[in-house]
Structure formats: structure tokens, C-alpha cells
Amino acid sequence: MVLLALFIILSLTIDGFFNVWNVVSFLIILTIIVLTRTLGRHFQENRSAFIGIMVLCGLFSIGSMNIEGFASANNIKSMLLFAAFLGIASVGQTLVALLGGLDLSIPFIIGAANVGLLYLIGLGVPPWLAAIIVLAIGTLLGVINGLLSYRLQGQALIVTLGTGFAISGGVQIITSIGSAYSGNVFGQVPPWLSNLAAMNGSTFGLPFPPVIAIWGLVLIILIAGMRLTVYGRYLYALGVNRTSAKRVMISELGYWVTMYAISGFFAALTGGLLLGWSGGGFIGVGDQYLFLTLAAVVVGGTSLLGGQGGYGFTVIGVLVLQVLSSFLIGIGLDFEWQQFIFGLLILPMVALYARSPHIRTQI
Numbered sequence: 001m002v003l004l005a006l007f008i009i010l011s012l013t014i015d016g017f018f019n020v021w022n023v024v025s026f027l028i029i030l031t032i033i034v035l036t037r038t039l040g041r042h043f044q045e046n047r048s049a050f051i052g053i054m055v056l057c058g059l060f061s062i063g064s065m066n067i068e069g070f071a072s073a074n075n076i077k078s079m080l081l082f083a084a085f086l087g088i089a090s091v092g093q094t095l096v097a098l099l100g101g102l103d104l105s106i107p108f109i110i111g112a113a114n115v116g117l118l119y120l121i122g123l124g125v126p127p128w129l130a131a132i133i134v135l136a137i138g139t140l141l142g143v144i145n146g147l148l149s150y151r152l153q154g155q156a157l158i159v160t161l162g163t164g165f166a167i168s169g170g171v172q173i174i175t176s177i178g179s180a181y182s183g184n185v186f187g188q189v190p191p192w193l194s195n196l197a198a199m200n201g202s203t204f205g206l207p208f209p210p211v212i213a214i215w216g217l218v219l220i221i222l223i224a225g226m227r228l229t230v231y232g233r234y235l236y237a238l239g240v241n242r243t244s245a246k247r248v249m250i251s252e253l254g255y256w257v258t259m260y261a262i263s264g265f266f267a268a269l270t271g272g273l274l275l276g277w278s279g280g281g282f283i284g285v286g287d288q289y290l291f292l293t294l295a296a297v298v299v300g301g302t303s304l305l306g307g308q309g310g311y312g313f314t315v316i317g318v319l320v321l322q323v324l325s326s327f328l329i330g331i332g333l334d335f336e337w338q339q340f341i342f343g344l345l346i347l348p349m350v351a352l353y354a355r356s357p358h359i360r361t362q363i
Helices: 002-013 018-044 046-068 073-099 106-122 127-153 156-176 191-197 210-226 228-241 242-248 252-278 289-300 311-330 335-351
Strands: none
Touching: 046 289, 046 311, 073 106, 073 127, 073 210, 073 228, 073 252, 073 289, 073 311, 106 156, 106 252, 106 289, 127 156, 127 191, 127 252, 156 210, 191 210, 191 252, 210 228, 210 311, 228 242, 228 252, 242 252, 289 311, 311 335
């Protein structure tokens, strides 16, 4: 019903939207949803991954049919580039969600790191040292989030939002001293940092953006670590049943602090990489990631109640969101329409997972 209402609204308000290709695309999306809900019942163990992959393939097929060059190598590389930023930013949100928590400080740390890194470089701090300082501060903020979220159980949303506002405001105060541009920092971005995040960047001489390779490496390490190590399995155990985990001597405080610290580190890393991409420091560069990191986790199928899902699922969610975003841009919709459609389309995608009971109820 949501999709039907959306299609009718777009057809009535946007000239030329109602055409054969868009009608076919709409029918394809409906077919995919029906098929995934039906076939997904036979893939209970990896139902979320199955649904996500089906939706991803459907969206990419529709984009390829409707938009010239959508499936070209350059466009795919562009989509992977922006997906890499979101994928790296979503690392912490995924790990925290597996504990049953949330980290709303991610966009603020991204913005603070983006501005803070260029500010330190402008003060004459060696770029490599400035990067280490920014990553260390991001990690420290994560530690604080973890400690407070654990001590104030059930208040992670407020705690992380508060620390996020604090670091964002603090950075703006520091960088605005003697400057008329509060929240913005201008300067020379090191060439190596620009290469890391540039569309035309190279990886070991190959014409491939290094940030995508970095994301791939993070993906492999995380999936292997979460599935093949005792520490990773304990993370799932803690998310499923905290009481039982305590009885086998799993340190709940240690996991909360560690997962939030990792979240802070990767948020700061994302801010630094975005500096290489944009070439200038802007405190609001991470604003969109408040919604997108949560959406990637949820659309991918990781439960916000904890103990179910993983980073591999989040990667699927990231790719779905990026392909959808590229499609909406490709058909020429304004930013406001993109946001509107983005929100509405996520509802039925999340609803596809709604019938799956949380793993805690199955044991």
C-alpha cells in the first residue's frame, strides 16, 4: 500500500513520471516484495540476507533499464565509493546494535573529525600525527559513550546524543576562535589523503579508489572476527541473553566499552576520509549519517534488540541504500523528493523482516 500510494503521488506531481518504464519498474518492485516474503520463509537462517540481495538485484535491474549508463563501470565505481563511506561509518552502529544499543554520536564525531583534522594540519601539526590524534579522540569519545551507556542502562540514545552535541559544539568553539567561519575550516588537504577518497584515486597503481579497498579489508576482518573467534561469538551471546552471558563470566562492561570505542574510531576515520573527498572541513558533513547508519543496519536485517545479524548484513543494507539513492538521482528527483521517497521505501523493506521473531524468543 505504501508503494502504491507513493507511485500515485509521484505520477500526479511530477511531469512525465507516469510512463511505461516506470510502470514496469513498479510492477517489478511489487513482484520482488511478494517473492521475497514468500520464498524468505524457506530461508529462515539467512532470511534477511536473502531479502536484501533480492531487493538489491531488483533495484539495480530497474536502474539499468531506466537510466543510461547506470550499469557502467564508472557509475558502479562511484556507487561503491559512496557506499564505502557509509559502510565504514556503519561499523560501529552494527556492533553496538548487536549489544542492543544505539550510537547517535556517529554523525557528530564524523563532523568533528572532519573539521578537527584540517584544523590541526593548518596549525602545522604533521598530517600523520593529526590523523592519529583525531582517531584517538574519536576512540576516547567511544569509550566515554560505552561507560555511560552501560552505567545508565536503557539511556544509550540520550547519552550518545549528548556526547555528540558536546564534541560538535566544542570543536566549533575551538575552530571559530579568530575565524569568521564557525563550523568550517579551509586549508590544504594532504595529497595522500585526497588520493584515499578520490574517485580517480589509485590503489597500488591500479585505478581504484583506496577507500573501497579499505572498506573491503574492514569487511573481511569484521566478518571473520565476529564469526570465527570466541570474542565475536561472545558478542552475540551477550546480545541474545545478558544474564546467561554473565553466568559464563563474559564481561558485559568490557564489551560495551569496546564496541562503542570501535564505533568512535570508525566514525572519526569516516570524517577524515570525507575530508580527503571534499577538500574542506565542514562540521555538518556527517549529518546524513545519523539516519543512514541506522537505516543500513535495519534494512540489512540486524536486530536493534541485539544478538542477531552482523556486519555482512549491514553491507547488504548499505548497498541497497546506495543503489536506491543513485537511482533517485538518476531519474532527476530533487533532494526533497529523494528524502521523502527514501523514508517511505524503507518502511516496506523493514516490514519484510517484521515477521521474524527475535532470536531470544527461539531459545
